[in-house]
Amino acid sequence: MFQFIVRRILIALVTIFAISIMSFVIIQLPPGDFLTSYVASLASQGDSVSEQVVQAMRENYGLDQPIYVQYLKWIGGVVQGDFGRSLEWGVPVADLIWDRLAMSLMVGLSSVLFVWSLAIPIGVYSATNQYSLIDYISTFLGFLGLAIPNFMLALVLMWIAFSAFGQDVGGLFSPEFQDAPWSFEKFINLLSHLWIPMIVVGTAGTAGLIRTMRANMLDEINQPYVETARAKGLSERRNIWKYPVRVALNPFISTVGYALPSLIGGEIIVAVVLNLPTIGPILLRGLLSQDMFLAGAIVLLLSVLTVLGTLLSDILLALLDPRIRME
Amino acid sequence: MSNNNVLLEVKDLKVSFYLTEATVQAVDGVSFTIEAGKTLGIVGESGCGKSVTARAILGMVRKPGKITNGEILYHRAGQAIDIAKLDPEGPEIRSIRWGEIAMIFQEPMTSLSPVHTIGNQMIEAVQLHKSVSKSAAEAVSVDLMRRVGLPYPERLLTAYRHELSGGMRQRVMIAMALTCSPRLLIADEPTTALDVTTQAQILDLMRDLQDEYNMAIMFITHNLGVIAEMADDVIVMYLGKEVEVADVDTVFYGASHPYTQALLRSIPRHDVDVERLETISGSVPDPTAIPAGCAFHPRCRHYVKGACGTPPLVQVSAQHQVRCTRVYEINEHLAAAQTE
Amino acid sequence: MTTANTPANAHNLPDPMEEIDEGAISIASPRQLMWWKFRKHRIAVISVIVLIGMYLLALFAGFVSPYDPNTFNASYKYVPPMAITFLDGEGNFTGRPGVNGLIQERDPETLRITYQTDYTQWYPIHFFVEGEPYKLFGFFNTNVHLFGLGEEANGMPFFWLGSDRLGRDMFSRITYGSQVSLSIGLVSVFLSLALGIVLGGISGYYGGWVDNVIQRVIEFIRSIPSLPLWMALSAALPPELSQEARYFGITIILSVIGWTSLGRQVRGRFLALRTEDFVLSARLSGASDWRIIVRHMVPSFTSHIIASLTLSIPGIILAETSLSFLGLGLRQPAISWGVLLQEAQNIRTVALSPWLLLPGLAVVLAVLAFNFLGDGLRDAADPFSR
Secondary structure (H helix, E strand, C coil): CHHHHHHHHHHHHHHHHHHHHHHHHHHHCCCCCHHHHHHHHHHHCCCCCCHHHHHHHHHHHCCCCCHHHHHHHHHHHHHCCCCCECCCCCCEHHHHHHHHHHHHHHHHHHHHHHHHHHHHHHHHHHHHCCCCHHHHHHHHHHHHHHHCCHHHHHHHHHHHHHHHHCCCCCCCCCHHHCCCCCCHHHHHHHHHHHHHHHHHHHHHHHHHHHHHHHHHHHHHHCCHHHHHHHHCCCCHHHHHHHCHHHHHHHHHHHHHHHHHHHHHHHHHHHHHHHCCCCHHHHHHHHHHCCCHHHHHHHHHHHHHHHHHHHHHHHHHHHHHCHHHHHC | CCCCCEEEEEEEEEEEEECCCCEEEEEEEEEEEEECCCEEEEECCCCCCHHHHHHHHCCCCCCCEEEEEEEEEEEECCEEEEHHHCCCCCHHHHHHECCCEEEECCCCCCCCCCCCCHHHHHHHHHHHHCCCCHHHHHHHHHHHHHHCCCCCHHHHCCCCHHHCCHHHHHHHHHHHHCCCCCCEEEEECCCCCCCHHHHHHHHHHHHHHHHHHCCEEEEEECCHHHHHHHCCEEEEEECCEEEEEEEHHHHHHHCCCHHHHHHHHCCCCCCCCCCCCCCCCCCCCCCCCCCCCCCCHHHCCCCCCCCCCCCCCEEEECCEEECCCCHHHHHHHHHHHHHC | CCCCCCCCCCCCCCCHHHHCCHHHHCCCCHHHHHHHHHHHCHHHHHHHHHHHHHHHHHHCHHHHCCCCCCCCCCCCCCCCCCCEEEECCCCCEEEEEEEEEEEEEECCCCCCEEEEEEEEEEEEEEEEEEEEEEEECCCEEEEEEEEEECHHHCCCCCCCCCECCCCCEHHHHHHHHHHHHHHHHHHHHHHHHHHHHHHHHHHHHHCHHHHHHHHHHHHHHHHCCHHHHHHHHHHHCCCCCCHHHHHHHHHHHHHHHHHHHHHHHHHHHHHHHHCCHHHHHHHHCCCCHHHHHHHHHHHHHHHHHHHHHHHHHHHHHHHHHHHHHHCCCCCCCCCCHHHHHHCCCCHHHHHHCHHHHHHHHHHHHHHHHHHHHHHHHHHHHCCCCC
């Protein structure tokens, strides 16, 4: 078991290293280095920078040095929490992302809860009452949920809210709380806005989860150990929830860790449509304006989150499933 | 056959499976009785309805299957309960299950939950039927595991199924089946998945336990050798019907149905000298298309066109029934062949 | 079931032998079994028909759409969808489809122009009308369109799905958009397949360190959240790229990330098949690696691969739509469903002109159809399972 965890951690570390290189490549991808675009953007605003200043900055950022030195400088900063400067915002990237990442986590977490609390009971019911009306309905809604792009759902919900209540339901806060310091009222206000992104982000996940849960349950429900439990005189309900559900849940436990980061990934577009103060809109803006330190940092953070989530899941699964522990 | 020892009486049991393409008559009018302390063997190829019959006795016929006819009378304290009429999820049948009729399955590997400990599952079985404390239930479990010859039973309580060998798993299942001292143990191919030595050990164990607990066993298998070793009475089934019913000696030395005879010819025996073992020609027909007339006629070496019809169960002697119209002719033919 | 029609209850027939008809023992090829099984999946069959219809529309986009997708009409902006009616201006049944006229009104407060239906006017729809020239399949110059309004409409355009902010016909735009949106899924899936089969096959067939390296690469790609990565890579495409180059750039980006799941499946199948007896016997009889792979192993899992291919198309369509919607995928003047949905980004615009969401409906329809089809194929791929 200990060996298993150590091996997993080592794999995660290697993956994170590879991810950091990839993020750095993304930063380097646009033609020219960021200083040229910086100078260009200053020039477009009418400012000009002297050649000397540019040269000084070039040395300062190490842009005149070989690429691996540049990488080392960048990653050295990242480890200390310095992700470089955002060109567009003119502030350190770190100042921009942490608050928004927290908001993203908030939306993602509530979506995970929403997805799980809805999908598992429905999946179990569908499997135990195969070909019943509710099974058909949930299967169809499941397909529909998978087919509707997140942002479409967001648009439609907003459109309905807008034409029915004349209200703009975007954002996570009402205007009066936008810049207010944290308070209980602000938190309540947040909750009252949270449900739309929660549903929108969670729908596709719910649909997928219902289908997987149903399929897993159908695999388990006719297994001899369920039959044994039935022969033992266990009531149907207790049998289902103690045996097949428990086994069918294992694959989900293996997703619990990265469910969150993947929902944050899915949240990006929704956040743009719903105008949420999360990581999505600034990633998009960063990419569109080639503000690459910002974009690279976000890609790096989201990927690292996913890797850590996977690691967590693996360990959790090993704890819960004796078969894997043996390995 | 009617006496006070009768434990279970199955009368004209019919089970149908309603599939989308067709309705399959998995069990088609089977009747038999099981007496206390005796062993009834049911033999047949896969798909002949033997496992469905066993499940019907516990009220556990799976969807889309349904008991469509017949009675399953379980005799207890002078009264008979018709299991076929009980709600399959109700409390009556649940108290009979395991409490009075226990069942072990073919696959000891998958009969145990992969994610619960052996102890958890055994204690559950005890506590479902007896109101005892967890530690008392644990003590019962340890005792039984020792009784079925499992080493270090205390340690097994916290073990998972994948940590045990096939034979150990089946021993655990047997121990679990004994938790409530059942009057009838249904064993559905309990040794099929085991290797031959383990198989012999398990069969020995079951016989010992049968004497000790005075329990009846309904032994389902496709293996005639196992039947010879275990059974008092035998039912040979083919496509949902009994084709031959007799005590074990009659089946092995005076089998009259062509199917039983063919089965016997296909296994090696030390008491009969044969040049080579035979196989039964053809294969079991698709259960959605059971041949009309005698279901066995396409594979039968004694089939005579027009002479067989739809055979009833013929009472050959007091304890011997055969489902064959031409049973007497075949017997004469055999006798003639033997004297030659 | 070949034998389902044989009555099992014919006990009273005089001659049982009559019952064994030849059909009962006929042999069906796996392909036949799959087709029978697939045919039973009613929704999957409907999906095939829907998809064929959609691809035909895409193929004949120029012919089917009454206008060029970029033709704008400044006096008919944000026209709502027009109802097709068989009743003429006097309310008489005409027996042929047509549309009513439009009355322009200016909202005194918002100064926005709105359109009301003028029921006194009625213009019949003509079929095979001459209109704007286009190139069918990109080759044949023609100007015949499937339908349109005639001279009597006095230049009123026929927007049966409405028009956008420049007065462009939504129907023509959705039809032309389907060319990109529907083809990008296919092209990208085939690229993924090529990558997946080559790398997954190598991985599964040879095993050892090759397998290890490829597996680590797959794990690495899968550990990165796909959407941010797609976004970052698309954003890195140089902005001066031509429409076509951009299309292929996006396609490649989608497949580079998409091949991993196919690669895994192929590998899994190869690993399982490698130990099968028929592969072993092929090897013992001296067949070359290549021959074993192509002649023995691949045919035994093509049906599964086709099913998973179908199931991965929706993801690609959704990804393209999302990227284009965000402005990172295809860009104007290219037309795809995602590009069209960009017009619907502003909620106030959507509230006033909800028909701008129609391209989204096309997306949902296509994705649903592919999902159902894939499901049906997956079931059919196991013809022996219940």
